[in-house]
Amino acid sequence: xxxxxxxxxxxxxxxxxxxxxxxxxxxxxxxxxxxxxxxxxxxxxxxxxxxxxxxxxxxxxxxxxxxxxxxxxxxxxxxxxxxxxxxxxxxxxxxxxxxxxxxxxxxxxxxxxxxxxxxxxxxxxxxxxxxxxxxxxxxxxxxxxxxxxxxxxxxxxxxxxxxxxxxxxxxxxxxxxxxxxxxxxxxxxxxxxxxxxxxxxxxxxxxxxxxxxxxxxxxxxxxxxxxxxxxxxxxxxxxxxxxxxxxxxxxxxxxxxxxxxxxxxxxxxxxxxxxxxxxxxxxxxxxxxxxxxxxxxxxxxxxxxxxxxxxxxxxxxxxxxxxxxxxxxxxxxxxxxxxxxxxxxxxxxxxxxxxxxxxxxxxxxxxxxxxxxxxxxxxxxxxxxxxxxxxxxxx
Ligand SMILES: *[C@@H]1O[C@H](CO)[C@@H](O)[C@H](O)[C@H]1NC(C)=O
Ligand SMILES: *[C@@H]1O[C@H](CO)[C@@H](O)[C@H](O)[C@H]1NC(C)=O
Ligand SMILES: *[C@@H]1O[C@H](CO)[C@@H](O)[C@H](O)[C@H]1NC(C)=O
Ligand SMILES: *[C@@H]1O[C@H](CO)[C@@H](O)[C@H](O)[C@H]1NC(C)=O
Numbered sequence: 001x002x003x004x005x006x007x008x009x010x011x012x013x014x015x016x017x018x019x020x021x022x023x024x025x026x027x028x029x030x031x032x033x034x035x036x037x038x039x040x041x042x043x044x045x046x047x048x049x050x051x052x053x054x055x056x057x058x059x060x061x062x063x064x065x066x067x068x069x070x071x072x073x074x075x076x077x078x079x080x081x082x083x084x085x086x087x088x089x090x091x092x093x094x095x096x097x098x099x100x101x102x103x104x105x106x107x108x109x110x111x112x113x114x115x116x117x118x119x120x121x122x123x124x125x126x127x128x129x130x131x132x133x134x135x136x137x138x139x140x141x142x143x144x145x146x147x148x149x150x151x152x153x154x155x156x157x158x159x160x161x162x163x164x165x166x167x168x169x170x171x172x173x174x175x176x177x178x179x180x181x182x183x184x185x186x187x188x189x190x191x192x193x194x195x196x197x198x199x200x201x202x203x204x205x206x207x208x209x210x211x212x213x214x215x216x217x218x219x220x221x222x223x224x225x226x227x228x229x230x231x232x233x234x235x236x237x238x239x240x241x242x243x244x245x246x247x248x249x250x251x252x253x254x255x256x257x258x259x260x261x262x263x264x265x266x267x268x269x270x271x272x273x274x275x276x277x278x279x280x281x282x283x284x285x286x287x288x289x290x291x292x293x294x295x296x297x298x299x300x301x302x303x304x305x306x307x308x309x310x311x312x313x314x315x316x317x318x319x320x321x322x323x324x325x326x327x328x329x330x331x332x333x334x335x336x337x338x339x340x341x342x343x344x345x346x347x348x349x350x351x352x353x354x355x356x357x358x359x360x361x362x363x364x365x366x367x368x369x370x371x372x373x374x375x376x377x378x379x380x381x382x383x384x385x386x387x388x389x390x391x392x393x394x395x
Pocket of ligand 4: 279320321349
């Protein structure tokens with residue numbers, strides 16, 4: 001870690017030194033100070049610069065209030081966060097975000113620094129896991145309509161709500177990102193993406209209280225590769241179908257990931273309502289290692305938290321071309337595989353290959369249940385795959 005950090009700092013200086021026209025805008029504030037105004041000023045100047053520029057937040061700890069850095073900018077822009085920025089730990093007053101990047105084309109965020117959301121007080125005031133109509137807490141980092149972007153080597157710590165939320169992105173990569181919050185922190189999803197085309201999340205570590213990566217409606221072409229999740233709630237496509245005006249999801253690839261001590265492993269969840277009729281297709285999970293994961297493989301088309309929907313209604317989200325291949329490890333409960341597709345709209349073209357999930361609990365062995373789906377089976381299946389598909393599993 002120390003070596004890696006040293007190398008990346010060296011690399012940043014080289015880039016600044018060598019790149020003839022990358023002008024550097026330093027926030028110029030001493031450590032310990034509140035840099036909200038200085039950062040906004042540096043960003044605004046950099047954004048107006050006619051050539052490539054860098055906004056530099058040097059090493060040290062700073063306070064940072066709510067901030068929106070909005071383009072379009074005249075040239076590509078980079079934010080080098082080398083220090084740690086800390087949110088106001090007492091702020092629990094219904095704001096929707098802490099740091100937002102908006103409408104920027106050609107964006108880099110790197111530098112090895114930390115966004116510390118100071119979420120402790122907020123988690124204790126959060127009642128969203130108990131009440132539907134709850135007070136909003138700020139998302140730590142929002143990327144709204146950011147295109148051709150690379151976010152690399154930054155850490156998000158203790159977000160009050162989601163750590164990172166992405167909407168309207170095109171061609172955006174997250175690499176070597178670290179996300180950390182306690183397992184018991186509510187609603188602290190790691191990275192939520194939706195309504196975007198072309199996002200890659202690579203070689204990252206996400207340990208948090210809610211979903212590791214969650215995928216909302218309208219997401220097209222997402223690659224999640226070499227990501228380690230846990231604790232948390234695993235990798236989730238959805239929930240889908242709660243609202244009208246939702247868009248299709250397609251081209252989701254989750255490969256070479258490890259889930260450890262998560263509630264849920266890899267899942268697709270849709271609401272049992274007819275708010276919208278969209279299709280989620282071409283969703284592939286491959287080479288996934290599970291370590292003591294509860295509900296490792298789950299398709300749940302009757303997702304209905306807080307019992308605020310009618311489970312008798314069928315989901316109108318069509319699931320097509322889904323695969324789970326080479327998924328292995330240990331389950332924390334006996335429900336190793338559950339494919340519960342919609343009554344009125346069976347899942348089509350679901351493939352499972354080389355599933356090897358063990359459960360060692362006293363109520364074992366592990367089970368594999370299917371409803372409204374006839375999966376195509378390849379390779380080994382442990383536990384034994386649903387012998388009579390298209391029937392509701394016995395409860
Ligand atoms: C995607 O964005 C990166 C910057 O992160 C850029 O270098 C690359 O050219 C972009 N790719 C396309 C196809 O525009
Ligand atoms: C996943 O890992 C395997 C084995 O380590 C490697 O051969 C493969 O190229 C990787 N796949 C992707 C998409 O990274
Ligand atoms: C598995 O996780 C559960 C909590 O979900 C924990 O109680 C149990 O000790 C873990 N088992 C192993 C073998 O690590
Ligand atoms: C599902 O896959 C088949 C065969 O690869 C393809 O023809 C079809 O268009 C796909 N359906 C969707 C909705 O992506």
